[in-house]
Structure formats: structure tokens, C-alpha cells
Amino acid sequence: MGEFDFLIVGAGLYGAAFARLATDDGYKCLVIDRRPHIAGNVYTEDVHGINVHKYGAHIFHTGNKEVWDFANRFAEFNRYTNTVIANYKGELYSLPFNMYTFNKMWGVVTPAEAKAKLDEQTASCRTDDPKNLEEQALSLIGPDIYNKLVKGYTEKQWGRSATELPAFIINRLPVRLTYDNNYFDDRYQGIPIGGYTKWIASMLEGIEVRLGIDYLKEKESLGNIATKTIYTGMIDEYYNYTLGKLEYRSLRFETEYLPDTDDFQGNAVVNYTDSGTPFTRILEHKHFEFGTGKGTVITHEYPAEWKVGDEPYYPLNNDKNNGLYQKYRELAKADGNVEFGGRLGNYKYYDMDDTIAACKEDYKRITGK
Ligand SMILES: Cc1cc2nc3c(=O)[nH]c(=O)nc-3n(C[C@H](O)[C@H](O)[C@H](O)COP(=O)(O)OP(=O)(O)OC[C@H]3O[C@@H](n4cnc5c(N)ncnc54)[C@H](O)[C@@H]3O)c2cc1C
DSSP: OOSEEEEEEOOSHHHHHHHHHHHHTTOOEEEEESSSSSSGGGOEEEETTEEEETTSOOOEEESOHHHHHHHHTSOOBOOOOOOEEEEETTEEEEESBOHHHHHHHHOOOSHHHHHHHHHHHHHTTOOSSOSSHHHHHHHHHOHHHIIIIIHHHHHHHHTSOTTTSOGGGOSOOOBOSSSOOOSOOOSEEEOBTTOHHHHHHHHTTTSEEEESOOTTTSHHHHTTSEEEEEEOSOHHHHTTTTTOOOOEEEEEEEEEEETTOSOSSSSSEEEEOSSSSSOSEEEEGGGGGTOOSSSEEEEEEEEEEOOTTSOOOEEOOSHHHHHHHHHHHHHHHTOTTEEEOHHHHTTSOOOHHHHHHHHHHHHHHHHOO
């Protein structure tokens, strides 16, 4: 028996939510993180009074009322609604594809006109057996939208040509025949007022947190500190890559404070969809919170290849990696005192609401409560 019931490795959303649930039930938890801050990838940093999304734009959205209620225990959420603009060589389009997009692209005004145009565009490209992402996208939305709004962005994101990418990456491309610009369909959406770091700090209130500690380097001393370990880092790294390395896509962020610009782009997120622009997006952080103060902070987001040591952002869930992940799960099954959770432990892309939902489910399974 250790000093704690749970050692939780990772002070990100999963670790913080698990620690909260366990602490509320009377368990004693210790949370550690190797970064110098809490909140993992949802971390926001105060730069001249603006909450900067340090690891990429984060918008909380969910259709799950239980998850929404849990999230709202720790902060009030603002009314931010994600409306994304696509910039193709200076032409601006609305995302996701909706009547504003079709009006700009083809001059159509009514849903019936847009539907007729979409049918005309896809008529010659329709296929039930797309050989690659390009064929799949053309079959779904036709050449005009594909060439201006999908091709360049997707190729930059994945670092390879759309004809070399598997079709399954784009299962569907949502098309709305309304003038609804809301990027998400979920019922609940917003950003925690005061930023995500404050939200996670509130989730962790009263729980011991130690930062700047890498579990894998301190395994000896931490080994017996708790009855059970909840590990939210990379599962292959935990096992020292014994079975091989799981692969990811990474991102590089270039952030700058512009003291003399109060509004750089009039929107939180602008996607650059042409192949000539090397970055995929520009974020202007003050717009996530309707900021009106002096100066602004912008971030250029560049997709990047990943190698061990880089920040692993998106798992590459192809057959090879999924198979390897299953082998690590088998190893984990035999390891009685550790449970893997979160986006890295499960080698799965989780939105924040998925992370909370998965955490609640795991917590029930592990504690029976
Ligand atoms: C670019 C990007 C944009 C996103 N945008 C959205 C969005 O708009 N909306 C949305 O709902 N979701 C979004 N997400 C998803 C969201 O980031 C995740 O759901 C969430 O961060 C998952 O939390 P986690 O705790 O599982 O992982 P993490 O936040 O990665 O936390 C894991 C923590 O474990 C720590 N750790 C790892 N190994 C060790 C070790 N050996 N010792 C000590 N500590 C360790 C890490 O330092 C890290 O802090 C986005 C993700 C990305 C990549």
C-alpha cells in the first residue's frame, strides 16, 4: 500500500478530471507532470492580458449534457461559437461548406440552386470505390470546392499528395444547405472564461500536484508511492518502445505579440487553403474571448513531421500503428498496477468532451464507483 491511492501521471484534462472524480470519492491522489505547467495541451498562457492557446486552438463543444455539466462545475463558459474562414489566395469562404460558401463560389442564392450545382459538380466524379483521398473528396463535393478549399490544406496537413493519401481520411465532408456558419453541430459550445489553465486549476483544487517531474526518470522513487498508477503519457514510451514506435503528425507554432495592432484578422481562426502558403492557419487569440484591448497575439500554425522527442499531436491511426498499439495494450493488461488513459495512453484523437467521457468511464471501471 502506498502513501496515495492514485498516482496520476499527466496534469492534462484527463489526469485532472480523473483526480477530481477520485478526490470527490475520498481517494488520495498525487498528480505529476513533466511540463512546468498544468493543463497539458489545453494550456492557455496569459500574454499581455490575452489567453494564448499555446498548443493549438481549443474550442469546447459537446452534445453530452453530463460532460457539459461536469465542465461547467469548474468555470463559466462564454458564448464563443466557432466560425472559420478559409482564405484561398485572398478569396474568403465560410467553413464548414454552407450557403455562404456556395454563394461566394458560384453565385447561387437558394438551397435548391446550391444542390443543383453540387449535383452538377459531382456528376462526373462519383465513385463508390475511391482509390485515394482525392477521388473520395471529388466524389463528395466536386472539383471547384475540392481545388480551392480541400486539396492544398489537406496536402499541407499530411505532408503528402492527396493521391497518396487513403480515402478513409475523409469519410464525409459536411455540406449544409443553410446559412449556418457554426463550425460544430453540438448543442453546447464555448470557452471557459479566464482561460483553460484556470479551468484545470479549479478542477485540481485541493489536490497535490508536482510539476517538472518525468515519471519515466523517477520510476524507482515513485514506483511504490501509490496503490495504482494512471498513466496519460505515450504508451510506447512507457514501455521504452520495446515493440516499436507509434507514429504521429506534429505541429509547429509561431506566436507573436503585435502591440500596435488591435485586430489582425477579425476572426479567431482563418485557414489558408492554397498550397503556396506554408502554414495552415492563423489564430488570433483575443477573438476566442471577445477581447477588445490594445494589441493582439497571433499564431501561425505549421504542420510538421514527427520524430521521437517532438510533441505528438495527432496519432496516425493506420493499420500498422493500430496493430502495434494493440500489442502494447496486451503488455499493459499483464501489468496489474498501471492503467493507461487519455489521448496518448489510448493512442486516439480525443476532443475534450471525449476525453472527459472516456475518463468518467475508465474511472467507473477502475473503482467500481
Ligand atoms: C492542435 C489541437 C487542437 C485541438 N483542438 C481541440 C478543440 O478545438 N476542441 C476539443 O474539444 N479538443 C481539441 N483538441 C483535443 C484536446 O487537446 C485533447 O482532448 C486533450 O488535450 C486531451 O487531454 P489528455 O489529458 O489526454 O492529454 P494531454 O493534454 O496531452 O496531457 C497529457 C499530459 O501528460 C504529461 N506526461 C506525458 N508523459 C509524462 C511522463 N512520463 N511524466 C510526467 N508527465 C507526463 C504531458 O506533459 C501532458 O501534460 C485539440 C488537440 C490538438 C492536438
